Amino acid sequence: MRAIADFAYPHQCLGCRLLVAGGLCGSCIRDFPEVGPGAGFGAEASGPYDCARQRFRFEGLVREAVHRLKYRGEWALAEALGAEIAQLFPPDLQQVAITFVPMTEKKLRDRGFDPAHLLAEAASAVVGMSPILLLARTIETPPQVSLDPAERRVSPQGSMRCRLPAPESVIVIDDVFTTGATCMEAARALKAGGARWVMVAALARSFPLPGPSRGRPAI
Numbered sequence: 001m002r003a004i005a006d007f008a009y010p011h012q013c014l015g016c017r018l019l020v021a022g023g024l025c026g027s028c029i030r031d032f033p034e035v036g037p038g039a040g041f042g043a044e045a046s047g048p049y050d051c052a053r054q055r056f057r058f059e060g061l062v063r064e065a066v067h068r069l070k071y072r073g074e075w076a077l078a079e080a081l082g083a084e085i086a087q088l089f090p091p092d093l094q095q096v097a098i099t100f101v102p103m104t105e106k107k108l109r110d111r112g113f114d115p116a117h118l119l120a121e122a123a124s125a126v127v128g129m130s131p132i133l134l135l136a137r138t139i140e141t142p143p144q145v146s147l148d149p150a151e152r153r154v155s156p157q158g159s160m161r162c163r164l165p166a167p168e169s170v171i172v173i174d175d176v177f178t179t180g181a182t183c184m185e186a187a188r189a190l191k192a193g194g195a196r197w198v199m200v201a202a203l204a205r206s207f208p209l210p211g212p213s214r215g216r217p218a219i
């Protein structure tokens with residue numbers, strides 16, 4: 001994969017401009033704003049997934065790194081960011097499969113790569129695994145951050161399906177967790193496919209302001 005080959009070359013760190021492999025240095029990553037256990041974590045606990053964790057708050061350098069990965073094709077960033085997602089994994093991964101929230105096929109054709117897939121590859125590599133392509137989008141859905149709160153809750157319903165019989169325990173990786181609606185759809189699809197335990201592991205959590213948010217940049 002071109003993205004993997006890209007990891008081998010030094011890039012300027014997004015934060016401090018030092019030349020580093022992967023485009024982010026450890027020191028700048030340590031300064032990323034973490035999502036603490038008290039940061040509104042419980043609201044999604046009753047979703048169809050059994051556990052949802054996010055590593056960082058979607059702001060500042062985290063936001064810029066995600067945008068560069070998603071929209072500017074700076075694939076080298078996926079290695080460092082994916083490794084951070086791996087920090088969220090439970091210690092015992094025996095019998096656990098790792099997958100990701102995929103883009104629609106149209107978006108994948110337009111963009112040429114799937115950022116969540118790259119993050120899942122990098123996170124899985126940390127624990128000596130490879131992600132499995134388990135999910136498929138069945139309908140196009142607008143980016144969550146461009147919707148108002150009511151639309152966010154309803155739009156993704158029925159938007160995903162499980163392509164294969166799902167393993168019993170699955171970690172599903174996404175880049176940005178906004179309301180959890182997309183991850184709920186992923187978890188519903190995985191459970192319909194046979195999974196009994198689903199964990200959502202996202203790089204970042206966006207905390208959108210209440211009220212209409214049209215016109216805000218899509219993530």
Ligand SMILES: [Zn+2]
Pocket residue numbers: 013014015016017018024025026027028029
């Ligand atoms: Zn740095």
